[in-house]
Amino acid sequence: MTNKTALVISAHSADFVWRCGGAIALHQKRGYDVTVVCLSYGERGESAKLWKQEGMTLDKVKTERRKEAENAAAALNAHDIQFFDLGDYPLELDREAKDRLVDVIRKVQPQFMLTHSKYDPYNTDHMYASQVTLEARMIAQAWGHNPGEKVLGAPQVYLFEPHQTEQMGWKPDTFLDISEVWEQKRAAIECMQGQEHLWDYYTNVAQNRGNHFRRNSGGQSGGRAATHAEGFQSIFPRTVDEL
Amino acid sequence: MTNKTALVISAHSADFVWRCGGAIALHQKRGYDVTVVCLSYGERGESAKLWKQEGMTLDKVKTERRKEAENAAAALNAHDIQFFDLGDYPLELDREAKDRLVDVIRKVQPQFMLTHSKYDPYNTDHMYASQVTLEARMIAQAWGHNPGEKVLGAPQVYLFEPHQTEQMGWKPDTFLDISEVWEQKRAAIECMQGQEHLWDYYTNVAQNRGNHFRRNSGGQSGGRAATHAEGFQSIFPRTVDEL
Amino acid sequence: MTNKTALVISAHSADFVWRCGGAIALHQKRGYDVTVVCLSYGERGESAKLWKQEGMTLDKVKTERRKEAENAAAALNAHDIQFFDLGDYPLELDREAKDRLVDVIRKVQPQFMLTHSKYDPYNTDHMYASQVTLEARMIAQAWGHNPGEKVLGAPQVYLFEPHQTEQMGWKPDTFLDISEVWEQKRAAIECMQGQEHLWDYYTNVAQNRGNHFRRNSGGQSGGRAATHAEGFQSIFPRTVDEL
Amino acid sequence: MTNKTALVISAHSADFVWRCGGAIALHQKRGYDVTVVCLSYGERGESAKLWKQEGMTLDKVKTERRKEAENAAAALNAHDIQFFDLGDYPLELDREAKDRLVDVIRKVQPQFMLTHSKYDPYNTDHMYASQVTLEARMIAQAWGHNPGEKVLGAPQVYLFEPHQTEQMGWKPDTFLDISEVWEQKRAAIECMQGQEHLWDYYTNVAQNRGNHFRRNSGGQSGGRAATHAEGFQSIFPRTVDEL
């Protein structure tokens, strides 16, 4: 019997850590195989600290960013991490790159996918990655794309938490309790040596989302005692047998 | 051990049939006790066919509407149906009526609640009922309201399907498979003698929502073979242990 | 044969002039009987100039405002103008006042209705009037409200142009060419002695809406040569035999 | 004297049938010449049934899909159907393909255009076709594009009904009575051999839109007795001489 699977599509190599590190660790623990695709290293736009060092080059930045991401993925016990190295600021996918993404989607056959918010005026790479994810998901569902391969079903696409949520028009409809894997997420966060200014920021986020989990699971009469949580926005409706 | 419970708040006495009759029958089958509150009979505004009869009076209309609603509730095997008889077109709840609604909520302690869409320019009773439901839920959560009573937790509020969904800004995020109770829902629909023009309309709705269920559960690779479904929009985020 | 009819519901006695004076004059010319209901005189909140005069009283303000509104209605050749004198800032309608409004609606049996925008943070009377209009329209449609009276059909409700349109979230979907009655509208505007600062403002509006009319009727290849227009937002979908 | 004209821009070769087949047949009957442009055959993404057959090839699928679309167009009595064969899943238009579309628009000089909804997370081809339609319309209006040709006026763009309307944020503002051509639409639908699972679905849609037509044309007092209708969302405001 094969494991259940999930797929994370991250514009830059650190996004998956802050935004859904808990979901990765938790689903691994629940028996899922979680694959992470980093479309770029964020080498130009999200590596300010490295670029301030003397004699820095694009290759050195990429190497460093890759190392950090691999360490974080290991801390989260992610099943697989793939680096597409497509460049950032701006991120661009030509037809070949899109097909490569479709190949991964089909191979993984994820129960659900995770990616960026629909809108982000600060970071157009993010919203582009979100749009490309929907396009690739559609292609992966096409019976005429590489006929003979197993076509994709209809996995949910969850948009993970962006920075400055309200500016992105992002509204979470699902809170995931990540209390039991918080230590792993914090460890992964600390792998991000170049962005230490965000460690406490995303710790605060996780704690406050824990409060939201408690509120929404029980109100003033006492909800589930989650200490840390992550929020997600669903693109598609759910199909259920019980409300 | 007590059953799980659910609560439907319906502006007029027929709304619960078209909009969530399947959910009522299904959850009863799953062991829930489902209570229906009809805030009015819809005696003035939704009983055109009766009013066209010679010698009709408000009392006769109410009696007729009550009978139909009771029959429909029976067809759906609803646990309880209560008629608040508050008048319609317009529906108005004073403080006493709100407290009465709070009392029912607290008594039922529902796992989830069902009511109307947030907006309805055709029928202001509907959006008023939706707004009052949120207000009553809030009061039911207050420790200082009738201290000593058991306060309400944080049940989801699902908005059931309005007529002309797009005009109401209603967007379903949850589809419930009601295939196994469709015959019951159709039977309940047929109790609504005064609104026969809607029987086939809501049969079409149920069939097409079945298509949406299949699409969202499986896409082109074949989803779950639901023949009939109902759609719901959630007000609050879900709290989960697995995405 | 009876004339076609239209009904304007105006929160304060001057609103109908700026916002749909052209529509009134034009439809009168087309053979409609247009009735205007002024829910209040705008005596407290929209009569600053009068209140700055020595010895002013509420009654004097009302008398003055009524005179201006009657003059304006005459200039527009309105069929009828009714003053409900319900008070303003805030405007409030109890059940009796609502029933009175319903009576007018039923009596007029309008082909279409005109009222305020759905939202107005500057002037809560405006959005309240808009909401009450929908409620009264619904009651007027009820077969059980004063059984025996002719019930209302399904007239369109057009929201006329508010001040500072973008702040109100008002988006016109219909432009009416009022070129041929512009002189009448200007004359009506000049009846509003107390608000002279708005004469040129609404003349500018009418000219620029004329530009929008031309654009949308013909683009760069030359549209209809309207010099003045008014914009409206529809609440309900249209039913047509040709697109 | 030349006929009035209309133009349908369809991402895949079957879209025009489900979404505006009634409008095509009806306007042909009213004396319009309606041209249909199929940007692709939907050969990869919307032909699952064909691909499940042994030995299927892309060319065979295209041939089959073209045949079905031509049969449907004939059933609707469409004036012209053109196949751009640009590929699907994803659909992409380079500058040359856009110019080709502009050429058709200028040649047809449509009174109105029909295309897809603005948003569609299930099918990015649909929203791309909608966006390209606006771009091509704009180019067709430019006096400096192929100077000497007749420039386009300002035709309305109607967005036809998508699948799962609420998920697309699509809100119809216009209902067209297609009762008198329903048999033609049903016949066209039955030409779509590969998508038989949608026949009843879109029959249900047409019946329920008929109910919406009746409601919006007359409310409870009895509207126009339409049995079938289609809904459309307008992009641009209308310009009228009477409300």
Next chain:
Amino acid sequence: MTNKTALVISAHSADFVWRCGGAIALHQKRGYDVTVVCLSYGERGESAKLWKQEGMTLDKVKTERRKEAENAAAALNAHDIQFFDLGDYPLELDREAKDRLVDVIRKVQPQFMLTHSKYDPYNTDHMYASQVTLEARMIAQAWGHNPGEKVLGAPQVYLFEPHQTEQMGWKPDTFLDISEVWEQKRAAIECMQGQEHLWDYYTNVAQNRGNHFRRNSGGQSGGRAATHAEGFQSIFPRTVDEL
């Protein structure tokens, strides 16, 4: 010369502390006189901890809540705090209570006002307070309301940060650096003995809003080194002499 002034309208007695305590302390320091109006004590709905104590009564809860609020106001050095004691869950203002609020507004003549978000499905008191604030501001501007009194100008209304911002559709457009008064805000927060579970929550919020302040004032090139901030959403446009 008189001081500049500001006015906070808080549904329950603790809201002003979490949501704009920093703004109060800071503007006091800048020479403003800040008045706080608590429409209710939050005695029924926001005092769970007190109600769990033996022998608690409504009066005791109010007394306790008032003491906490007064202490917090003192910690923030607020100019004045007024308790309207109108009841909560639900909060309701009759005409007299509205007039009382108008009186305060006119007396204070605030440069700006602070209140709740427009929407809050968890807490209808909050959205009601927001709506009443707009209504009272409008009345305070009316020359005919208590003629002879100084009418209100056009102060901005800032909506302060609600709990679970995204669920309320609240989007901050203004970040205020409260670093220099953070200690005061924390002290005020710690006056709220009954809601200790929120102390760290709102400390996290203040720190993360500090990050947003830095981002928006400088991006990756280093913004202003704010450690704590508060966010606000403006209702009205600003009028400026320089962008």
Next chain:
Amino acid sequence: MTNKTALVISAHSADFVWRCGGAIALHQKRGYDVTVVCLSYGERGESAKLWKQEGMTLDKVKTERRKEAENAAAALNAHDIQFFDLGDYPLELDREAKDRLVDVIRKVQPQFMLTHSKYDPYNTDHMYASQVTLEARMIAQAWGHNPGEKVLGAPQVYLFEPHQTEQMGWKPDTFLDISEVWEQKRAAIECMQGQEHLWDYYTNVAQNRGNHFRRNSGGQSGGRAATHAEGFQSIFPRTVDEL
């Protein structure tokens, strides 16, 4: 000491005149250096009058449009105007053109940027320019883009006023008093010989925005006596020390 700077990104060569001519003149007067980038001349799509002349060529149109724009820039005393000559209807920026735009942004280091609205179904060039501006701003902030250059901070992006504002979903949150430079703006407007039909249109706009300035700065009690104003919508939140 160097001047403060601002940057205008205009899809076609006339846009900056109508939409932010006042802001340009005013900030120049306040000591800013304002640079204008015209991505195209609008030679194909916005030069109808020229194309109607005998023997017109693309080069002649461009020359004429450039002359008009330079004259207008001079009238506004703009510091610099640059023509990218990228073509219009449609406007397209390849990677090289984007890099060129980034170079200008970095060289100017603007305190704020001005560009088009997010949405424009009439003119897809406008919304494309708006989107590219955000992308170029992001690239200009990247430490790894042309390492060694001074990276961009976090300048506000203001969306200037589109034609038919409500159709674009544009909502101004900032009104700028341009009374003192109105004569300059009118002079610049009159440089646009090819679009004389818009002279009075944008004069009306400026006057009515003046009314909005007065309303929002003072209400009925008398605001600042601005005669002309321009409106802008901010993309990013402001960071302030006082509300």
